Amino acid sequence: MNDKFYTLKKEKQDTMINGAMQIFALCGYRHSSTDDMVKASGVSKGLWFHYFDTKAGLYSFVAAYALKYAMLELSMCSIEDGEDYFDVRIKFEVCKMRMIDKYPYMPLFICEVLREEDPDVEDDIADVRERYNDMMQELLLKADYRALRKHEDYYLLTDMLDYTMDALLMNGYHSGSFSKEEYLSQVKKHMDAMKKVIYRD
Amino acid sequence: MNDKFYTLKKEKQDTMINGAMQIFALCGYRHSSTDDMVKASGVSKGLWFHYFDTKAGLYSFVAAYALKYAMLELSMCSIEDGEDYFDVRIKFEVCKMRMIDKYPYMPLFICEVLREEDPDVEDDIADVRERYNDMMQELLLKADYRALRKHEDYYLLTDMLDYTMDALLMNGYHSGSFSKEEYLSQVKKHMDAMKKVIYRD
Amino acid sequence: MNDKFYTLKKEKQDTMINGAMQIFALCGYRHSSTDDMVKASGVSKGLWFHYFDTKAGLYSFVAAYALKYAMLELSMCSIEDGEDYFDVRIKFEVCKMRMIDKYPYMPLFICEVLREEDPDVEDDIADVRERYNDMMQELLLKADYRALRKHEDYYLLTDMLDYTMDALLMNGYHSGSFSKEEYLSQVKKHMDAMKKVIYRD
Amino acid sequence: MNDKFYTLKKEKQDTMINGAMQIFALCGYRHSSTDDMVKASGVSKGLWFHYFDTKAGLYSFVAAYALKYAMLELSMCSIEDGEDYFDVRIKFEVCKMRMIDKYPYMPLFICEVLREEDPDVEDDIADVRERYNDMMQELLLKADYRALRKHEDYYLLTDMLDYTMDALLMNGYHSGSFSKEEYLSQVKKHMDAMKKVIYRD
DNA sequence: GATGAATGAGTCTTCATTCAT
DNA sequence: AATGAATGAAGACTCATTCAT
Numbered sequence: 001m002n003d004k005f006y007t008l009k010k011e012k013q014d015t016m017i018n019g020a021m022q023i024f025a026l027c028g029y030r031h032s033s034t035d036d037m038v039k040a041s042g043v044s045k046g047l048w049f050h051y052f053d054t055k056a057g058l059y060s061f062v063a064a065y066a067l068k069y070a071m072l073e074l075s076m077c078s079i080e081d082g083e084d085y086f087d088v089r090i091k092f093e094v095c096k097m098r099m100i101d102k103y104p105y106m107p108l109f110i111c112e113v114l115r116e117e118d119p120d121v122e123d124d125i126a127d128v129r130e131r132y133n134d135m136m137q138e139l140l141l142k143a144d145y146r147a148l149r150k151h152e153d154y155y156l157l158t159d160m161l162d163y164t165m166d167a168l169l170m171n172g173y174h175s176g177s178f179s180k181e182e183y184l185s186q187v188k189k190h191m192d193a194m195k196k197v198i199y200r201d
Numbered sequence: 202m203n204d205k206f207y208t209l210k211k212e213k214q215d216t217m218i219n220g221a222m223q224i225f226a227l228c229g230y231r232h233s234s235t236d237d238m239v240k241a242s243g244v245s246k247g248l249w250f251h252y253f254d255t256k257a258g259l260y261s262f263v264a265a266y267a268l269k270y271a272m273l274e275l276s277m278c279s280i281e282d283g284e285d286y287f288d289v290r291i292k293f294e295v296c297k298m299r300m301i302d303k304y305p306y307m308p309l310f311i312c313e314v315l316r317e318e319d320p321d322v323e324d325d326i327a328d329v330r331e332r333y334n335d336m337m338q339e340l341l342l343k344a345d346y347r348a349l350r351k352h353e354d355y356y357l358l359t360d361m362l363d364y365t366m367d368a369l370l371m372n373g374y375h376s377g378s379f380s381k382e383e384y385l386s387q388v389k390k391h392m393d394a395m396k397k398v399i400y401r402d
Numbered sequence: 403m404n405d406k407f408y409t410l411k412k413e414k415q416d417t418m419i420n421g422a423m424q425i426f427a428l429c430g431y432r433h434s435s436t437d438d439m440v441k442a443s444g445v446s447k448g449l450w451f452h453y454f455d456t457k458a459g460l461y462s463f464v465a466a467y468a469l470k471y472a473m474l475e476l477s478m479c480s481i482e483d484g485e486d487y488f489d490v491r492i493k494f495e496v497c498k499m500r501m502i503d504k505y506p507y508m509p510l511f512i513c514e515v516l517r518e519e520d521p522d523v524e525d526d527i528a529d530v531r532e533r534y535n536d537m538m539q540e541l542l543l544k545a546d547y548r549a550l551r552k553h554e555d556y557y558l559l560t561d562m563l564d565y566t567m568d569a570l571l572m573n574g575y576h577s578g579s580f581s582k583e584e585y586l587s588q589v590k591k592h593m594d595a596m597k598k599v600i601y602r603d
Numbered sequence: 604m605n606d607k608f609y610t611l612k613k614e615k616q617d618t619m620i621n622g623a624m625q626i627f628a629l630c631g632y633r634h635s636s637t638d639d640m641v642k643a644s645g646v647s648k649g650l651w652f653h654y655f656d657t658k659a660g661l662y663s664f665v666a667a668y669a670l671k672y673a674m675l676e677l678s679m680c681s682i683e684d685g686e687d688y689f690d691v692r693i694k695f696e697v698c699k700m701r702m703i704d705k706y707p708y709m710p711l712f713i714c715e716v717l718r719e720e721d722p723d724v725e726d727d728i729a730d731v732r733e734r735y736n737d738m739m740q741e742l743l744l745k746a747d748y749r750a751l752r753k754h755e756d757y758y759l760l761t762d763m764l765d766y767t768m769d770a771l772l773m774n775g776y777h778s779g780s781f782s783k784e785e786y787l788s789q790v791k792k793h794m795d796a797m798k799k800v801i802y803r804d
Numbered sequence: 805g806a807t808g809a810a811t812g813a814g815t816c817t818t819c820a821t822t823c824a825t
Numbered sequence: 826a827a828t829g830a831a832t833g834a835a836g837a838c839t840c841a842t843t844c845a846t
Contacts, residue, residue: 008830031231033815044832049817117375156394160365167364174318193357197398205805235841245807247844256841410809433633435836446811451838519777558796562767569766576720595759599800607826637820647828649823658820 001061005051015041016048018103020062025109025173029059029118060124063113066106067132073099074139085143086195089161092136093187096169097180108173111166147199157198164190202262206252216242217249219304221263226310226374230260230319261325264314267307268333274300275340286344287396290362293337294388297370298381309374312367348400358399365391403463407453417443418450420505422464427511427575431461431520462526465515468508469534475501476541487545488597491563494538495589498571499582510575513568549601559600566592604664608654618644619651621706623665628712628776632662632721663727666716669709670735676702677742688746689798692764695739696790699772700783711776714769750802760801767793 005013019041023032034055038045052058077095079088096107103109113125114132148154165187172183206214220242224233235256239246253259278296280289297308304310314326315333349355366388373384407415421443425434436457440447454460479497481490498509505511515527516534550556567589574585608616622644626635637658641648655661680698682691699710706712716728717735751757768790775786 004829012830028229028232031229034817035815045816046818046832047830050830053817055816151394151398153390153394156391157398160361160391160395163364163368164361167367189354190357190361193352193354194361197352197358200401209805234839236839239808246842247807247809248805250842251806254842406808414809430631430634433631436838437836447837448811448839449809452809455838457837553796553800555792555796558793559800562763562793562797565766565770566763569769591756592759592763595754595756596763599754599760602803611826636818638818641829648821649828649830650826652821653827656821 001053001057002051012043014102016043016051017062017065018105019043020048020058021066021103021109022105024059024062025105025112028112029055029116029121032059056120056124059121062109063116063121063125064128066103066110066113067128069103069106070096070099070110071132071135074135079139079142081142082144083142085140085145085148085158086191088140088143089165090188090191092139093165093184097184100178100180104178105173107169108178111169151198154198157194161191161194202254202258203252213244215303217244217252218263218266219306220244221249221259222267222304222310223306225260225263226306226313229313230256230317230322257321257325260322263310264317264322264326265329267304267311267314268329270304270307271297271300271311272333272336275336280340280343282343283345284343286341286346286349286359287392289341289344290366291389291392293340294366294385298385301379301381305379306374308370309379312370352399355399358395362392362395403455403459404453414445416504418445418453419464419467420507421445422450422460423468423505423511424507426461426464427507427514430514431457431518431523434461458522458526461523464511465518465523465527466530468505468512468515469530471505471508472498472501472512473534473537476537481541481544483544484546485544487542487547487550487560488593490542490545491567492590492593494541495567495586499586502580502582506580507575509571510580513571553600556600559596563593563596604656604660605654615646617705619646619654620665620668621708622646623651623661624669624706624712625708627662627665628708628715631715632658632719632724635662659723659727662724665712666719666724666728667731669706669713669716670731672706672709673699673702673713674735674738677738682742682745684745685747686745688743688748688751688761689794691743691746692768693791693794695742696768696787700787703781703783707781708776710772711781714772754801757801760797764794764797 019037022040023036027033027036032055034045034048037043037048048058052061073095074092077091079091083091096110099106110132114129116122116125145154148157151157168183168186168190172178172186220238223241224237228234228237233256235246235249238244238249249259253262274296275293278292280292284292297311300307311333315330317323317326346355349358352358369384369387369391373379373387421439424442425438429435429438434457436447436450439445439450450460454463475497476494479493481493485493498512501508512534516531518524518527547556550559553559570585570588570592574580574588622640625643626639630636630639635658637648637651640646640651651661655664676698677695680694682694686694699713702709713735717732719725719728748757751760754760771786771789771793775781775789
């Protein structure tokens with residue numbers, strides 16, 4: 001990519017980033033068309049290639065941008081050592097919702113990036129993806145697992161939470177317009193349900 | 202579609218159906234290319250359009266075929282009234298695995314169909330999709346929910362099972378070659394984990 | 403390239419080959435546009451890429467085709483050992499003119515191929531180009547150089563003939579429609595002029 | 604073009620002229636890109652169009668500039684009436700080499716201009732091109748043709764010299780970095796070879 | 805019925821040119 | 826005067842679809 005992108009007004013940068021994230025998030029790398037981004041952002045086709053050379057280059061940039069931004073947000077959501085596991089996970093989701101104010105499609109896009117398998121971009125995003133996953137792991141390890149560990153194979157249960165969060169997020173985006181409140185309410189309900197059966201004794 | 206498709210030898214019908222399902226399952230409707238199906242099935246390009254007019258027509262047909270076939274299989278897996286909820290769900294998964302012998306990509310394809318949102322096909326598959334979902338509901342209602350119902354919002358927990366089964370299935374297909382045994386083992390492990398925390402008293 | 407190209411009717415093959423050679427000969431590799439070939443040949447854009455994948459692939463194919471065809475023609479123009487050097491060179495030019503009946507732009511195209519420097523194709527044509535040059539050398543070595551050799555640095559004079567033939571050919575094509583008779587007459591006049599000053603004693 | 608170009612510092616004028624000549628000489632009118640000129644000269648893209656409106660306008664200007672400059676140089680190389688024909692031609696080549704100090708690509712560019720056939724610029728350069736050719740003719744007519752004229756159709760031989768000089772010049776530029784000494788040595792060798800066969804009696 | 809040659813609209817990418825600063 | 830961000834038409838290439846055989 002062309003570093004002069006950063007000399008653009010932050011506003012325009014974000015217009016482009018949001019345009020790209022929206023289309024990529026909804027359509028995936030391959031099926032996203034630059035024309036759609038032109039329509040979504042109002043930024044002319046030539047400019048995308050002026051800064052990002054190729055569609056793959058654009059994808060890699062926006063993917064890295066989103067994951068780094070997410071890591072920054074995560075680093076600021078003050079996870080304490082020994083905090084309850086479910087509280088930590090809810091903080092993660094709240095954190096995602098904070099991104100939405102500036103980058104409405106970022107949470108969905110991140111979800112897409114973590115699943116993307118197109119050979120044109122997979123190598124380019126492997127690194128940040130790994131760093132992001134590592135950070136999630138690390139933060140989660142601060143949590144208090146005592147109640148969970150009473151259950152043999154408790155990680156199967158946490159996996160199910162992962163799958164559930166992703167599914168809820170997608171449902172949120174794919175049914176009309178995304179509502180942060182609605183999403184968080186769903187998240188909390190599911191999290192609580194799981195928490196109750198686990199913490200019960 | 203052209204009804205003469207049914208006059209083809211069953212073997213050839215299945216060759217085409219499998220070719221289409223494989224590509225659609227792996228790439229989704231839009232990103233699937235007819236050339237890929239030609240390669241995957243060895244059936245010439247002209248023939249696909251001879252029987253199915255358009256890619257959308259082909260998709261709708263195969264989607265309907267797969268869901269109907271699945272419903273047939275489900276109807277034959279003898280869910281008894283009052284059977285334990287988790288046993289029923291495992292029967293569903295076993296049932297999916299049975300399809301694989303004749304149609305290796307059918308479970309993944311069904312998963313894809315239920316999520317497909319491309320406007321070119323969404324309307325055409327809405328009906329069967331609904332019928333399939335209804336049948337799943339109906340069968341599930343035969344199950345014994347007593348243990349579950351002790352938990353307020355137990356349906357949140359069953360939703361999580363849904364999301365988990367889908368995720369496991371996709372993982373199975375996207376990591377090399379699919380193994381029925383491996384998949385069922387994963388399914389049982391996760392189901393058991395959930396069952397234990399729920400049935401514990 | 404796709405070998406099925408050879409299963410096309412020879413007529414169509416030649417239509418495409420001629421369309422490509424014309425544009426490539428007149429514009430060079432880079433500046434040639436596939437749209438121009440579509441217009442020149444009446445063959446649709448998709449078909450070019452069906453058989454040749456890329457513009458570079460098309461160029462390499464047509465270049466190899468032309469040079470091989472030229473070598474075939476050369477092999478049939480019966481150069482005898484000990485034939486007069488200038489007679490041999492005129493035979494070469496007559497041979498070029500014979501190609502024109504089936505492939506009107508082939509001589510100019512060959513001239514273009516031998517000068518082409520675009521990195522996208524240079525490697526792909528290096529081999530045939532070398533073989534062609536080798537064959538020209540080999541055939542020329544059959545000629546009777548005795549009169550020439552009386553002149554120190556006679557190869558400088560033959561180089562000048564090379565440059566002259568190329569220039570005459572280009573002039574022929576670039577001034578309206580190419581005339582075989584006019585070209586051969588020019589060639590003979592120049593060749594004679596050089597021959598006279600050299601053979602005079 | 605915008606006459607204010609001449610109010611620029613001569614140094615900057617030459618930077619732009621050299622940048623344009625280099626790219627045009629190496630790539631021809633059509634294949635030359637303004638971005639390449641920006642890179643080659645360090646002058647921003649906007650400025651080129653500020654002074655020259657279009658690429659064609661720039662080309663026409665630089666072509667005229669080069670040919671006029673060449674005519675000026677030629678006028679200063681003191682061709683005497685009755686000087687030997689070959690000496691005159693060598694003076695021409697020496698004259699070209701003198702240009703290289705200020706304008707490294709000018710000789711190649713002139714060669715390119717005289718062959719350029721792109722319809723976008725051909726009309727615009729026709730005039731200067733003709734004047735340049737006329738001047739060359741005129742200067743050449745001062746030379747002593749007596750030895751040449753003994754040969755019927757001697758002009759065919761001088762044509763061959765033309766073609767040869769052009770070819771040598773191009774070889775010089777296209778094989779790594781151009782060497783004035785090497786080029787002049789080649790020129791003299793070829794000229795001598797021709798001279799010997801012609802002047803021998 | 806079966807094939808794959810043939811088409812052209814659509815996608816990614818380049819590049820001359822414009823324009824706000 | 827000078828810059829380079831911004832534009833859109835044009836070029837390379839893809840792919841669903843048609844059609845002659």
